[in-house]
Amino acid sequence: MEESTSQPLRKRAVRTFLATVLPLVALATTAAQAQTPADSEPVRFTGPLVSSSPPLGKGELNIEPYLINTQTVGYYDSEGHRRDVDGSADDWQLSVPIQYGATDRLSLGITLNAAYARGVNSQRHLTAGDTRLSASWLLAQGSGKHRSKLTISARQNVTTGQHDRLELRRVPGTTGSGTDSTTLALDGQAYFLPRSNLRGRAGIAWRLPGADAGLHGQSGYSTRAGFEGNAELGDGVAANVGVEYSINRHWALASDLVYEYEDTTRVRGHDGLGAVDLTLPSSWRVSIAPAAEYHWSDNAGVILGALVSLDGRNSAAIVSPQVAVNLVF
Template sequence: MNARRRAGIASLLSLHGCLVWSFPAFAQTAPATPPASVTEESMSDAWWTGPMLANSAETLPPGHFLFEPYLYDVRSPNTDSFGSRTYILYGLANRLSVGLIPVFGYNRLGNGPSSSSVGVGDITLQAQYRLTEFQPGKWIPTTAIQLQETLPTGKYDQLGDRPADGLGSGTYTTTLAINSQMYFWLPNGRILRMRFDVSEAFSNHARVQGVSVYGTGQNFQGNVKPGNASFADLSFEYSLTERWVLALDATYSHDANTLTAGEQLVDPAGAIPYPQNMRLNSGSSSAFGLAPAVEYNWSSAIGVLLGTRVTFGGHHSVDTVTPAVAVNYVY
C-alpha cells in the first residue's frame, strides 16, 4: 500500500470518527424524553426506503435479499445521461452482506452523436460488515465497513465517432467506506434517522487507444491513471407518518488529478507527420450536492423513492441536476 493510499484511509477514518461521535454529544443537550402528552414513535412503526444517496450501515439477516433498482437522468448542458443502477444484496452471514451493482446507460447529446444503443457500465462487487448496532436509549450508532471492487466492464476507449458510447473507466477501482446510522426522537415524538458515510476510491492504470472518455483522439495510444476520489454524505430522514418519509442528502466530493500519457501516432491524412508525446492532466475537481427526496412505503419490506440530486459550487466540475426514482424491496 503506497503512502497516498495510507494517507487517504487515515483521513477517511479520522473524519468519520470525529463527525459520528460528535452528533450524540450534541443530541444529549436535548431532553432525553418527550413531554408526557407526546407518544414516542416506535422503530417498528417507522418504515423507510433509505435516502437517495447515503448507503445503509445495516446488513441483511442471513438468507435475505435486497433488490433496489434506480432509474435516473444526469442532466448537464447539452447532455442527458440516462442510467439504471441496481443494488442486489444478500445476507451471507450474521453481520455480513454481499452483492453486486450492475449499471446500464445511454447518453443523449445536443451537440454531437448520441450513444448508438443502451450499454453496460462498470459493474461493482460489494461486501459490508457491521461493526456495531444502534440500541434505543444508547448513543452508539450502527456502523459498518464497506469494501467495493468496480470491474472495467463498460466501454471506455476505441469509441471512434461515437464518444457518447463511453460508459466505463477502463480501470479496476477499490473503494473503502465507513457507514454509520443513528436514530433521534424529536420533541413531537417522531423519529429522525441520520446517516453519515465517507469513502475513498483508488484506481489502477488502464491502457487507452483512440477516442476515449478521457478526451484522447483517434490516433492516440497510451495509459491513464485516475486520481483518488473522496466522497462524504450526511443524510437525514424524517418519519412524517408510518408510510411517508422526507429525506435529504448533503454531499461533498473531491477527485484528484487524472493523468493520461502516451503518443499521438502518425495521421494517415498527413496532419501529424510523426508521433508526438502527449500528457493530459484533468486537474483536481470538487463539488457540493443536495438531494431532497420523498419516500412512500407500502409496508416495512417495500417502498418507493422520488428525488432529485443537484450538484453545484464545484471546482473544475459541471453543475448537474439528476431526477431519480427507486424501488426498495427486502425479502
C-alpha cells in the same frame, strides 16, 4: 470576471428540480395532516438517495433499482465559476444494487449499471456500464435508543462499460472508467426523536490511488483518435450526510448532502503527432439530494427526488431527477 449564466438553462434546471421535488413534499405534507402518527405505528424508511445502508440480516435480500436522468446544465471552471453549456444533453441510467445478508454482520452485493444514451445517429441505445462488487461488515452496533451502527465496506469496480475507442461506438459518451479500482468506506447510522422517526446516516469513501486505465483512441480522458497509452488515476473521496423523517407509516422526507473529490490523473502515451504526457486537474463538487418516500408495506417502498449540484471546480453542473423502488425479501 465571471460570465453570467444563461437564463434558459438556469430556468430549465430550476423547473426540473421544482417539478420533481415540490409536488412530493406537498403530497407528503397533506398525508401527514390527514393522518397523525401514533406511537404504535411502525416507522418505515426506504433510505436517502445517496447514503449507504448497513448490512442486512442473515438471509435477507435487498433489490433497489434506480432510474436516473442526468442533465448537464453547465460546468464549474478552474476558478470555481459556473459556466453555461450550449445544447446540453440528458442521459438515462439504470442502476440495480443487489445486496444479500450472508451473516448477521456480513452483506455481499453487486450493482449492475446501464445507460440509455443518444448515439451518433440521434437514436438512443442501451449500453452497459461498469459493475461494482461490494462486501460490508458490521463493525459495531449500539443497544441504546439510538440503535447506532458502524459499517466498513470494500467495493471493487469491474470494467464492463465503455471508456475508450469512442469514435467507433454507437454511443460516443463514456459509461465506465476503464479501471478495476478499489474503494474503502466507513458508514454510520443512528435513530433520533422519541419515536425514532428521524434517521441519520453519514459516510466517507476513499478510492485507492494508482488505478490504471488502458487507452486506445478517443476516450473520456481527453485523448483523441489514434492515441495509444494509459491513464493513472489519483485517489478519490466521497462524503455524505443523509437524514430521513418519518411523517407517518406511509410517508417520509429525506435529503443528502454530498461532497465528491477526484485527484489529478496522469495520461501518457502517443498519437499521430508524437508523445503525449498530460495531467488532468483535480476536481470537486458539492450537491444536495432532497427526496420523498412512500411505503406500502414494511418491506417495500419507493423514493423519488433529485441530485442537484450546488458548487464545484473542474466538474459538471448537473440536475439529476431519479426514482428507486426498494424491495426486501
